[in-house]
Amino acid sequence: MTDANYLNAEYSLRSWFFTTDHKRIAILYFASLILFFFIGGAAATAIRIELATPQADLVSSDMYNRLFTMHGIIMVWFFLIPSIPNTLGNFIVPLMIGARDLAFPRLNLLSWYLFMLGGTVTLFTVLAGGIDTGWTFYTPFSTLYSNSYVAVAVTGVFISGFSSILTGLNFIVTIHRLRAPGLTWYRLPLFIWSLYATSIILVLATPVLAMTLVLIAVERLLGVGIFDPAIGGDPLLFQHLFWFYSHPAVYIMILPGMGVINELISCFSRKAVFGYKFVAWASLAIAAVGFLVWGHHMFVSGQSLLASLVFSFMSFVVAVPSAIKVFNWTATLHKGSIHFDAPMLYALAFIGLFTIGGLTGLFLACLAYDVHATDTYFVVAHFHYIMVGGMVTAYFGGLHYWWPKMTGRLYSEYWARTAAVLIFFGFNLTFFPQFVLGAEGMPRRYHVYPPEFQVWNVLSSGGATILAVAYLLPLFYLGYSLFFGARAPANPWNAPGLEWQTPSPPPEHNFDQQPIVTRPPYQYSPDFKAEPQNA
């Protein structure tokens, strides 16, 4: 007989779909995101199969446009952006800060419903025939020429934006108001700092996206001149507005991943994160400076040279706080008692892949090189190293780390390590050849290409096959553990955070007694034993 917890408190559908418990809402998000991840992944699979040969043999040009557009839209807005904040964040934030729930539980549930509504509208676009603009909806194509379901797709993204705003708002208020007694700002785990920084971006940037998408619909449906020069608009205005949101959105995607990595590196090195304050403030610095770099997406768009120079410089500046984090994680490993459990394998993979993604970002911040690399596979490889190699790897790492807490079950360590290694290998084989392809000039968004590019494309498609299998594996062994896994103890990793000082899975009210925090996070004794934050 297991103790009462949030999973066995009630079993009815109503108790799930009308819950205001942050833990159950996290599970609702988790299940939804699996669905969207595999839909977006199916589109990517079709793309990689098509690109295995130089000629078109699977889909038409028009269908190919719709495939990569849906892949982008679903993966960005319906997987990457909500992934860590809405699943792991939703579940862990209140536990980590010693609270009973988020500040606005009903707003939290509304956020999930808005997300599902936005996702349903977007999936309707797929069923109705798709959209061919690319995930960036660039004008004038999206407003004047595209014969696909642009207005419906932007409506789906528009609605999901409100879900993002509500989540960001909820986290900001929760972190300000609901911290346990003694949990000062500098005692907060770095996962919280990174989600706080993410929330600020969510709240400040997403309204601009919403406004921009409305303007597309206004021009497309009502003919008001906003982006079309023939009726008094400016097409670059769209790019400015879109990237004012969408570049910070990259940090919405990666900052939570960085937050997870702090927890993993510290726990599996049995050491406090090196330079805690630097890492904490680096999150806020990334959030702030990340707003000043959007023009690096527009170097060849006809933007002024002065603007390009300023955006280029700021893009180099934003690399500094990211580099601080990487150096500090590496320093944390130094003289640690390193354990290669599955979450740590993901964390180490993250550091390598994120570093490659970040450094190639500096190539693209260079004005001259960017002219050569714009719209080539170099860019595709770069941002996949950040978003997939970085963010998705961190998501999987966090998922494995907190899985025993979320489900009360232990998974197969053997299969988890196998999946981690396969993901690392498959990912590199998929995307590293794309750097070469891009440097040699292969443009993105075409499904036919000169035969001399085939060898790299075959390598990439082969890697994608391994990656697809590796991403499917957790579905089986985590699914198995859900029903047949051994019961997890409260603190299987022997970690000091507050979330580990309550049973697995936690009771509905999280803690039997209000935790009182007495020390900073990540404290381990000289013999590497965890010193709980509330002891």
Next chain:
Amino acid sequence: MTNWPPPLHLVGAWLALVALLVLTVSLAHLPLGAFNAAIAMSIGAVKAAIVAAIFMELRHRDATTLIFAGAGLFWLGILLWLGMMDFLTRT
């Protein structure tokens, strides 16, 4: 029966917004050249201030909330500043 008082200040703010809207539309028809835009923007700023102070109740809020509201304004400034840098310096 509830003792909820009628929100007179909200009604007043709404009437002020409607009046300012009428003013904006009326002045847009006067041939004032570049001043048309300046006047419209000024009226827009007053409307935003009314919404922030009264509908969003920022006039009763603590410093933290004001900082976040101010951040929204500041970030809008960044959008306009760096965006205009392109438009004003294109060759």
